[in-house]
Amino acid sequence: MIDLHIHTTASDGIYSPAEIMNMASDLDIEAVSITDHDTMEGVKALGKKNLNSYPELLTGVEISTSPPVDFELEDSLHLLGYRVDLYDVQLNKELELLRQARKNRNPDIIKKLQISGVDITEKSLAEFSGEVQIGRAHIGRYLFEKGYVQNIEEAFNRFIGKGKPAYVPKYKIPVEDALKAVKAAGGVPVLAHPGLLKKNYKEYAFIFEYLKDAGLEGIEIYYPSHNEPLRSFFRNECHRLGLIPTGGSDFHGYKNEGLVLGKGRNNLKIPYSVYKSILER
Secondary structure, three states: OEEEEEOOOOOOOOOOHHHHHHHHHHOOOOEEEEOOEOOOHHHHHHOOOOOOOOOEEEEEEEEEEEOOOOOOOOOOEEEEEEOOOOOOHHHHHHHHHHHHHHHHHHHHHHHHHHHOOOOOOHHHHHHHHOOOOOOHHHHHHHHHHOOOOOOHHHHHHHHHOOOOOOOOOOOOEEHHHHHHHHHHOOOEEEEOOHHHHOOOHHHHHHHHHHHHHHOOOEEEEEOOOOOHHHHHHHHHHHHHHOOEEEEOOOEOOOOOOOOEOOOEOOOOOOOHHHHHHHHHO
């Protein structure tokens, strides 16, 4: 059992990188990848620990990107970068731009929430969150914990999702630039959770082919919300285009109740060969 899509306190998870490694060890997971949003600080922190008795660790990151001009999409394309050089200068510059953009939009979101009747300030959010990188997920948790919504999904649907009263767009790296940055850092770029794009098969084939030509090397087909027909289609597309099929739980620790590290909703059985394929690539 492996899990190549995990978030920690370095972005919007609730468990530290060390806690994730301990959990993975207890669950007999053989290999993991910590793929925090737009940062590799969590993985860097693990570099200071002796991990010999823990599952194998694949360096990773999840990057928010803007889609190609000809591909209509309401939100970001998310790109996973595996086995990247954690200290690659250009990749770290790109990630810093994303982190600063995220940080700079928080005050605007807070102002809009205040107008909507939410008792929130930058200070109260920082005290509540205590995270390295505060984003919408933390704001959603704040709204839930303070009783404004019944769950985090409602926070997005009522307040901070696209088109809602407190939504503020954020800067994204063009997907073509993100692909180049990951590959220049020695990494393997993979399209994350394509099923969430909610496209038809013809549209999926178009975006897969476009991204393959731009440097994509894999598709995340094993994902909790992907049903078997969709997985089968993605698997066939990987075979057709010579891409690596990858997978992970997208574990955060607080949302998606019932989702377990390494198992998803007991519907993930990601073979160890996936991990080996990334190393070989």
